[in-house]
Amino acid sequence: MTTGLLRVLLTSAGRRVELLNCFRAAADRLGQRLEVLACDLTPGLSAACAMADRAAPVPRATDPGYADAVLDLVRRHGIALVVPTIDPELAPLAAAHPAFADLGCRLHVSAPGVIDIARDKQRTAEVLGASGVPVPPTLPPEALRDxxxxxxxxxxxKPRGGSASRGLAVIDRPEDLPPAFDEPMICQPRLSGPEFTVNLFVDAGGTLRCVIPHRRLQIRAGEVEKGRTERLPVLRAIAEGVAAALPGLRGAACFQVIEDAAQGPRVIEINARFGGGYPLADHAGATFAQWLLEEATGRPCTAHDAWRDGVEMLRYDAAVFRG
Known part of the structure; x- marks a missing residue:
């Protein structure tokens, strides 16, 4: 068990101050000395980098040298746990997993196959649907034109590989479907009903240990701004199906569900990482950050499903001042 100073690296840190604070609070509960490093393309303009103990610049996640740049930070600073926060960095980091392991660093990513499925909404629908998980029928635009x-x-x-609510559109009639798009897209029936994020934690051995849904009461830029935890057995059952369909899933992940009035709940996408609304789950007692620190330090994993129902999160804007 690690009892000395533990260094954690938050990558693509951006505005993830709440996530950073979840790790600090988790370390306090464990009596674990912690140093949080953060990296970003422009750390001087990142609130999370400003709040971290140290910060460093890295290339864009799509740059061929991105994984090597993160590995260099691990090597130079003795980092024990790397926590990615955005989708584009998951594949390059997962591909470099053996190099992180050689440095004795725990890289919080799922298996490359899981990342490939989660980053491709067409494959997400196909893989989950084949496993019995309820998903909406999903087609590429060319198939729908035919x-x-x-x-x-x-x-x-919506974009086949999009995130953060980028490029979404509703098309009313077949004749309004554009002849071409600037990037690969998918088409699905327009669903209508309450939206949920379901956060789940899969331990290092592959066991699903926690499922905590929250109702998305209000959204901004694809991220929940107001939400409430709700213990719904149907969403627990769907989460079990998602975990079974993706046996390489590890650590924190989440998926989005729309409870359509006619079709019932349908999974529309998966994020194989911490979701933007994770701080609500953490506050409700589903302390994924603590469970990752336990795994990284060799402590027994205390992951559980006894979180609090009916906990609400009402986000607001805050600022970091310097100078």
């Missing part, structure tokens, strides 16, 4: 009756109209169109 057979406009394949989906009910209007349809929801």
């Amino acid at each position: 057979d406009p009756a394949a989906l009910p109209w209007p349809v929801f169109v």
Whole structure:
């Protein structure tokens, strides 16, 4: 068990001050000395980098040298745990997993196959649907052009590899479907009903230890701004199906569900990382950050499912001042 100073690196830190604070609070509960490093493309403009103990610049996550830059930080600072926060960095980091392990660093990523599925919404629908997880019918635009009756109209169109609510559109009629798009897209029936994020924690041995849904009461830029935890057995059952369909899933992850009035709950996407609304789960007692620190330091994992129902989060803007 590690009892000395533990260094954690938060990558693509951006505005993730709440996540950083969750790790600090977790270390306090464990009596673990902790130093949090953060990196970003422009750390001088990152609130989380400003709040970290140290900060460093790295290339864009899509740069071929990104994983090597993160590995260099691990090597120079003796980092024991790396926590990615955005989708584009997951694949390059997962591919470099053996190099992190050689340095004695725990890289918080799922298996590359899981990352590939989660980053591709068409494959997400196909893999989950084949495993019995309820998903909406999903087609590429070219298939829908060939057979406009394949989906009910209007349809929801979004990037096949998008995130943060980028590039979303509703198309009312087949004749309004553009002849081409600037990037690969998918089409799904427009679902209507309450939206949920389901956070889940899978331990290092592959066991699903916690499922905590929250109702998305208000959204901003694809991230929950107001939410409330709700213990719903149907969402627990869906989470078990997601974990079974993705046996390489590890650590913190989340998926989005729309409870359509006609079709019932449908999973629309997966994030194989900490979701933006994770601080609500943490406050409700699903302390994923603590459980990762336990695994990284060789402590017994205390992961559980006894979180508090009905906990609400009402976010507001705050500022970091310097100079």
